[in-house]
Amino acid sequence: MASSTKTFDCIVIGSGQSGTPLATSLAQSGRKTALIERSHIGGCCVNEGCTPTKTMIASGRVAYLASRAADYGVYQKTQTPAYAVLRGPKDGEHAPIPGAVKKMPIIDMVKVRQRKRDIVQTFRGGSEARLKNVKNLEIVIGEASFTSAHGLSVKAADGTTTDYEAETFFINVGERPRKPWLQGLPEVEASELKDRILDSTSIQELDHVPEKLIVLGGSYIGMEFGQLFRRLGSKVTVVQRGKQLVPREDKEFGQAMLDICKDDGIEVIFNASDAPEDTIAVSRDKRSIVLTCNIDGTATKVEGSHILFAAGRTPNTDALNLDKAGIEVDKRFHIKVSPTLQTSIPHIYALGDCHGGPAFTHISYDDFRIIKANFIDQTAKQLSTADRRIPYVMYTDPQLAHVGLHEHEARREHGGDKVKTASMPMSYVARALETDETRGLMKAVVHAETEQILGFTCLGLEGGEIMSIVQVAMMGGLKYTALQQAVFAHPTLAESLNNLWGFLK
Structure with missing residues (x-):
């Protein structure tokens, strides 16, 4: 009452x-x-x-x-x-x-x-x-x-x-x-395996490391948890509906993220169809969870002890x-x-x-x-x-950080002939070499006429901190040349922003 x-x-x-x-x-x-x-x-x-x-x-x-x-x-x-x-x-x-x-x-x-x-x-x-x-x-x-x-x-x-x-x-x-709709999910949820069906909240309350973790979703949440539990000892398989990891990013960052996954021992499966005629299904086999999906016309089964839903x-x-x-x-x-x-x-x-x-x-x-x-x-x-x-950071290791426009967005908004890009691998960064953390790359998008920085992405050691420096430059309306000519302390990660612009094309 x-x-x-x-x-x-x-x-x-x-x-x-x-x-x-x-x-x-x-x-x-x-x-x-x-x-x-x-x-x-x-x-x-x-x-x-x-x-x-x-x-x-x-x-x-x-x-x-x-x-x-x-x-x-x-x-x-x-x-x-x-x-x-x-x-x-x-x-x-x-x-x-x-x-x-x-x-x-x-x-x-x-x-x-x-x-x-x-x-x-x-x-x-x-x-x-x-x-x-x-x-x-x-x-x-x-x-x-x-x-x-x-x-x-x-x-x-x-x-x-x-x-x-x-x-x-x-x-x-x-x-x-x-929670995605998957054929067979209600039956598995009603079984003794129900506690092994996880989301980004429940996975944090595990008192054990899963023997084999299936991660449904290859974007930011899936990447963070997939790498985390691989490092803690799980065998990890990431199942991605599309053809690229972190699909909102430019293609080279999706590929670089895939290379990192392979280096870490994470299996990645692409093009898991979710069309009505090719429904992704989940079932159980004794003490295992089995995910069945259509990969390029072939029914593919992925078996795991646990499954994480990380698809939105x-x-x-x-x-x-x-x-x-x-x-x-x-x-x-x-x-x-x-x-x-x-x-x-x-x-x-x-x-x-x-x-x-x-x-x-x-x-x-x-x-x-x-x-x-x-x-x-x-x-x-x-x-x-x-x-x-909008700045953001995905806390994989190395971090994936971004601010402003991606290249495909900049070309659509400003026209292809008015956009230049500069890309540089992290293996060219002295500080990354010294710490043996050279995985990834950084990329800037620049307006060809005004020399204004339109966007920046860094998949690399402390990528979020490097991105934040570029963000402040963008906030202040600085041209890329201001970073190119800045005197940064040596050897810092920020110093990489002297050299990046030499790859502008």
Whole structure:
């Protein structure tokens, strides 16, 4: 039974990377504010996304370097056996992995997981503590759904509901892993193998290293987890529907990523058809999961102990009853917004992943900056998402970082004769050679007439940091010649930006 209605000036739904600072800023501006969160403070980034995954990837990096110690002339007194933890301590002892990486260090997956949990709790706990001390802010835990354009109902964990009203609403509910439709999946989910069907959230809670992991999807999430678990000791097969890994990138980066996978011992299968007549199917064979797909007209079976679905995400808008408020969505159920983040109902805004577009934490936070400037500070110049330059980093090793336009985008936008490119392998970078981390390449896209940098991609050691230097140059409107002639300290990775432009053509 619903209680009496609570009234606020502003209600923020979701405590993600824009919702949390926005609720704080609204309350500090004197507005009576409620922050409604379904599960835990901090949103995906802190709890299931950036923070935990990069923590685990750090463990994978250490395992990788340990396995390469001899390359640097470093040896242990006692030879490390080539096996890793396949089960948690409660399930048995260490078991050998067929085809394990040579001199693979022992992996305590329970400790890897606990380290991840501890860091997540530190981040989340800090956010919770700060919110509790904000005047004019009430934290509400429960599932929100609109009842009208100015009202919503919140269902608590104990089943009780409370009605709320507000003048203005801000939606920051994020996305979740999308489960693909696969023939036979319901049967496998109903079997004893159900816990081996994983997504980007559940895979982080494993207490063991899978013997053989099938990764369905060869883009950013699939690449990060595929390489991570290979380094931890799994045999990994990546199944990609298209003909290129990281398909949004220029072709040479897809090829370079494939070369890295081969070097790491990751098997990659391309052109797994998802046409209606060639449905990808999943089944079980005793204690194994079997993925069947059509590869160039031939039925191909991939067997694994576990399978990871890494083929997209879906917005958490389905439980909001958006139609009750008159809020329009697109065909993928992302909320439609204007460049100033207003929905089809002017007093309701949407921020972060739930409105589609680039699903990155830093973009969600920039959405907050836009709302703060326009709605709270009411600055003379309205900020918007128009012409927002989007940087991002895929945290494989080496990292894949990008900002601005890819070559194919630049040629389409500016014309082929007005675009030049410069590509250079990381093996030409002194710092990369000195650290024996020469995999990958970097590439810049330049306007031939203005000499402005249109875009930059780096698949290489600390690629995100190199990209950020180029991004700052782009923000300042510098020509590529400014980086070419800059005096960078030697030997740094930034110094590579002196030499890259010599390959411009």
